[in-house]
Amino acid sequence: MNVSSEKLLLAFSGRPVVHGGAAPRPLQFKYRKTVALLGYLASQPRREVRREQLADLLWPGLDMPAGRANLRVVLSDLLAQWRLLGLPEAIQVHREWIAFQPVAGLGTDAELLAPQRPRDMPSAGPLAVWVDLLPSEPDAWLAGAEEGTSEAFVAWLDAQRLRMDAARAAWAAEASPPAAPQEIEPILSVPLPATETAAITLLRVQLPDVAASDRQPSAPALSPLMAAVAFTAQRFDGVVLDVDDAGCTLGFGIDSRHTGQRWQALRCAAGLAAAMPAGQQLSAGATHGWLLVERAPAPHAVGWRMRLVERLAQRAEPGELVCDESMADVAPDFGCLPLGPQRFRGLGREFTLFGCRLDEAVTTLPPGGDFAGSSFFGREALVQSILADLRAPAGGGIHRYCLAGEAGVGKTRTAWECARRWQAQGAPLVWMSGLPEGAAVPWRSLHDLVAGLLGGGAGAAERLARIAGADLPTPAREALLAFLDTRNVGRRQRADLAEGLLHLLHGRGSQPALFVVDDVQWLDPATTEFLLPLAASASQVPLRWLLTHRSGEAQPLPLGGLRTLALAPLDDAAAQAIVQSLPDAASLSPQALRSRIANARGLPLYLLAGSLQPDSASHFNEFCRALLNRLGPLREGMEAAAVLGMLFSLDDLAHICGQELAERAFARALETGLILSRGRGQAAFFHARLREHLLSITPAELLRQHARAAAARTAGQGLHARAAALWEQGGQPDAAAAAWLQAARHAFAEDDICAACDSYARLAALGYLPGVAGIEARILHARALIARHGYGSGEAHALMVELGRMALPPMLDPVIRFDLQMLAYLGSSSQGEADGLDYARRLEASAHSPVQRFAAAWANGNTLFWLGRFAEARVCLEANLALADELDLSERMAHFSSDLVVFARAELAWLLWFVGETAAAEAMVDAAVRTAHASATRQDLCIAQCFRALMAWCRRDQATLAAAAESAWLLADAEGLQFWCGVSGMLVVLAQAHAGMPVDFEAVAAGMAAMQSGYRAAATTEAWFVIDALVACGRHADALAMVEQALAAIDLSEHRYCRMELWRLKSVALAALGRAGESAQALDRAVAAGAAVGARGWLQQWGLSP
Structure with missing residues (x-):
């Protein structure tokens, strides 16, 4: 694509589409959160958004490691589709942040509709060229992206949509002929700047000799006072948010890295009081909490706290400061004393007030941080x-x-x-x-x-x-x-x-x-x-x-x-003290507590304990009730809308509660501000917590009735997962189970293993379908679990045991019977077997079709390879590849979660290296990678890269090892493939060890445990990884102890192919410890073991001869 000559426009109205070129090209993302991520970044070009903030915005219910892991998955999806369409490289990915960088030829509708829009877009050319690419009747911007996101993201998205609606309305007014001007609502007459939610501290300063109700033009003498206030506020990292003739409101914590915004606000109040001319005194009010913050063209805040801080300043006498309970933990250290509770008109609840004389304020804490009232841990x-x-x-x-x-x-x-x-x-x-x-x-x-x-x-x-x-x-x-x-x-x-x-x-x-x-x-x-x-x-x-x-x-x-x-980051003891000090610590189980501590290991403090307490729930409920009271009997319509989700359409609402009620409730809710327009016939609740409040007060039976109607509507639109959740909410478990099964199959077909596992888990919780359909569902669920967690994982084993105990119908389809045999083979290591050869033989005996013989040939070759029977394994793997020529991709994946040709070629490549056919091995692993690139699942590419890294490790090709291991780990981590993430992670550790880099052996032990839980039969390979890393790092005594354990148990493991390598490593460790005689004996055993399996390539690698 020649981006310099082609104008491209990313439009997020409805489904994300790239306009320009021959025809619009939709961005086919796997996840809804991918659209949310791209829209958030693209609407704030050049802003480096930290990964922690993105994780908090998009996955508010997860801890930080899990949120960042999900972010990696979504980011991988975004980059994959971006490259597939050949779009310019506008997404910058850094270890700590992600940004959208405008490039020549590529624009976004968010940038085109910016309040201060440029005459040209980022590249060049007249504005009209870009305007022509905008859809004439846009749908809701980032439709559905708010599902499952945080309140802060929903608030930002609401403001962004309102801003873009305003911009479109303004453009329509500019384009209309003078004789027929379009009427635009006052709220939409001016484009709004980009808005986000932020927890900031407000300081209201009432200047002297001006009554609070006086809004007449101020005297000229007040101008220098205003300038002095702004200047002093800047010294304390404050910005002016609002100015009127009575004073001004300052904000602290906006675009500042200072840790003590509340403390800075109080210090600023004292500084302003000290800077007032002789004989003049100001009064001040302060509060802290969440507001909507508009940062351009000038900082401005919107929210009820703006009214509160003005009331607090009016409550203060000249020379006084009054603050509310949001400042309670820092106010006493500033000399503030309790003033008791008080209500303010228009705010709906009591506030506990504190106050002091500014000229008598005594600072009892250092000014550097807002740490008053928080515990100190670990140092x-x-x-x-x-x-x-x-x-x-x-x-x-x-x-x-x-x-x-x-x-x-x-x-x-x-x-x-x-x-x-x-x-x-x-x-x-x-x-x-x-x-x-x-x-x-x-x-x-x-x-x-x-x-x-x-x-x-x-x-x-x-x-x-x-x-x-x-x-x-x-x-x-x-x-x-x-x-x-x-x-x-x-x-x-x-x-x-x-x-x-x-x-x-x-x-x-x-x-x-x-x-x-x-x-x-x-x-x-x-x-x-x-x-x-x-x-x-x-x-x-x-x-x-x-x-x-x-x-x-x-x-x-x-x-x-x-x-x-x-x-250094805090140790586990400090992390445990912090976790136990959090508000929900008492409700944590011991397992959950250990999990939090493990997740907190190495995290910065502000990610672990820097959370703010939410605003009072009772106050928010009062606010919600006040809004709903304005609806009157039309509230039932909005209760039905709440079931549909944050974003809903008038047509869907009419399907649930009837056309007349839907239209009247829709119009009334728009008028009261309960919902916001998102295009023709589309609307969204202004706040996620308001929708939750509506659901909580709706009678249970009415809620189920609405959910059933919405589920039927959603199922007809092909949104199976959403329909399944609604069927559950509506009390229809059978319909929900059928919908979850459809959602799981769709996710599996789309190579979304994590979503498939989640959908199958919901299906299992409801109960699998009866009969043959239930057997098939269990088989597919087990296959998804194997792909995610490993061949012998406990998650898959439990399901295999259940399948093994089921009474099968006598006339069961042979294909399903073969699937059950295949699962038994894959899980044989979890069933206490030393190897899976018996299961592979049974699989071979039950194979009748070419597809089944293909799978059975791989199973035999796979097990024989790990047993170290290279000659027999080669025959089976080559037979598998010969049969593959007659099969298409779907047939090669009929009984496995990935393409068995990739696995067979990768294993055969490593086998060829062991037996000394180096050139053939290189050609075979290259073929495996090429096949993986053409596969329907990214798991295949991860498998191929892991085997390429294993070959490079064995022949000590450091560059290829590091590159292939890193590539495999990124793929496994992005796709949520935990078993392959463990394998590739160990290979990354080996690359670091052989490069002379420090190795965290606690992490190595954790990775080894993860691999063992995913594939118990591979204990010898896992030990080989760790022993080699220990030897490379010079820890020969530890390596010797571990290699002796591995050799003692090798005949109990399926992985016996590396016996000679364990003996060689034992020889190296003994030699380093000064035990030359024993070292020579161990080396002889290594040579004999290598010669016994025909590992001529391995012998050549180390210059050995039988």
Whole structure:
């Protein structure tokens, strides 16, 4: 495709389609979440969205590892379809983030309908070229994408749809002739900017001498006050969200990496009060919670908390701050006292208030983080050790520390804990924060520090005199005040400024002051240049230094005598303490608790315990009831709509509750704001929790009635999984079981093994269908479980046992009987058998058709290969490939979850290498990979790449091993194939070990356990992997102990083909341990074992001869 000459437009209205070229091309994704991911990224071009955020948005009910695993599956689906259509490479994938990067020739409808739309799209050319590609009657944007996503994603999608509807309406108005202008609702008359939900802190500032109800033009004297407010807010990472004649509302936590947004808001309130002109006092209110945030063209927030914070500011007297319970854990440390509960008009519930005088506020916590009220885990000994050194007298300890580590590992929290305890003993504390947005602004960090110490405005000079005393030299006093006013200092005045700052620090107490620099990597160069000589002159004023530094970034403050401590993620004990402190810990079973701790291993702190408490459920329920009361008797229509899902159509609603009621309820709900229009006859509930509330208050029998009607409608549309869930909800288990079976078969046909397993699991919970249909369903379920979890997995074994105990009909179809024999062969390792040869022979005896003989030949060759009977295995595998020439792909997959030709060629390739036919082996594995690329399932490509990696490992081809193992692991991980993920993961470990890289042997042991649970007969191969890694890493004693165990049990395992390699590794380990005689004997045993199986290639590889 020549993208430079062809205009392409990604449109997400209805099903995602690529417009342009010969004809529209639909994007055939496997998963609905793939569409949601692409739409979210494409509507925010160039934004690097972290994987953790995407996982939270799309899978809110999963823990972070599971969410990220699902994200990898969806991302793999997206990239596969993207490449299949030959689209430009616009999706950038990084280890930590994903982004959509606009490229020449490719545009999106989200970008085309942006509020500040460019005259040209990202490539070039007139706007009209792109407009012509838009569908004339668009469906709902990202239709159905909100299903199963988080509240934040649903809110963002609602706002995005509203914005695009507004843009379309505006374009329609521009294109209409003047004589017949189109009427547009006021809410849609202006395109809305992109919106998302965010938990931010609001600070409302009421300026003096202006009544709250006065909205007349303000006096000119208020303009400089507004400018001063905005300037001061910026110092604390605040932005102006709203301005009126009574004051302004500030937001904290928008586009900032600062951890303490609530604390910053309170500090900002005190700073603003100190900066007010003499004789004038402001009042302030503060609250924290979720709002819809519009970031462009200017920050703006929407939500009931905007009204609440204004009421709080009105409640405060001049010079006071009032906040609600969302600030309860930080307010007392700021000097706020309880004021009791209070109701505000229009907000519907009581709020517990706290307040204080801003000029009397006493800060009892360091300013660096919003950690008040949260427990501290895992680094108690480290904090005590650091404080012991910092408190030591001169010459008695280390007085300068730097905490270094990755983002989120807990550097700021640890420094904050040190500072809190330092300050609690009455010692002075100075906290300087480096901010990414201030790294290029000269003097930003130092000015923020001085301003925080002195405040601003007319009171700065008085406060300076009170802190520093009368002995502060006049030049130093003038330099401090000038720097505070101008944000700059000349070189001649820097010595005076340094002297003034040292006097300022000395005046804060007789004890040494702790100087904390948080995120030192973001200090601006001017501040850094100033601090270095200041630290060098610290002998006059005792200072202790504590820095935090993000790994991978430059450290611009190399203080003399600085000791750097690298912080690692918390250990399991700390993770357990954190998990047990969470609100739902009491309800966790021991197994669930262990699972959470295992999933938390190595995670940053903010992913484990950084969750915010949801808003009050009672308040939300009151809000929902108020909306529903406006519907009156038409509420029944919306109760039926709630059954249909977040997005529904008027036609579907009419099918459930009748045309008249549906139309009236639809129109009324639109009028009240209960639902939002999503195109002609389409609507969506404005919030997922509102729909859940509707379902919870609908009478049970009426809910079942609506669900049954909706299920019949949905089944007719081919949405089997959705119909099955509705049949269950409607109390129709038989219909639900039939629908789940259809959904599972459809997922299997679409190579979605995970979805097939899930659908079959729902079917099993309801009860398989009776008779032959139930037997077939169990067979397909077992086949899906084998593909996902492994041939001998416990999940599949339970189902095989059930099939083995069933009384089969005497006239059962021979094809089904052969399927049962095939399952018995695949699961033979789970049934206590040392090998599956007996099962393979039975399979061969029952084979009558070419398809069955093909499968039986592979089964015999497969088992003989693992037994080390290479000559017999070769005959069977070659017979399998000869039979394959007469069969098509569907016949080759008739009794297995993947193409047996791929497996046979891959195994035969490895066998040929063992017997010394290297060229034939290479050609055969290449053929296996080519066949896998043409297969209907990506599992085949994973299998072929695993065998290619195994061959490369045996011949010590490091480059091919690393590439093939990584490719196989990515495929297995993306498709959710847990068994093959374990195999390929072990191969990745072997590649790392032989490349001299460090190996995590705890992870190796976990991978070995996962492989054993998926294929118990392969214990010898699993041991071989680990032993080879141990030898490569120099752990010869451990390798020797393990190889002796493996050799002692090898005849109890099906995998006996590698006996000679185990003896060779034992020889290597013995030689490294200085036991030369035993090493020579082990090597002789290795040579004899290799010669016995005809492994001439293996003997040549190691330069051995029989």
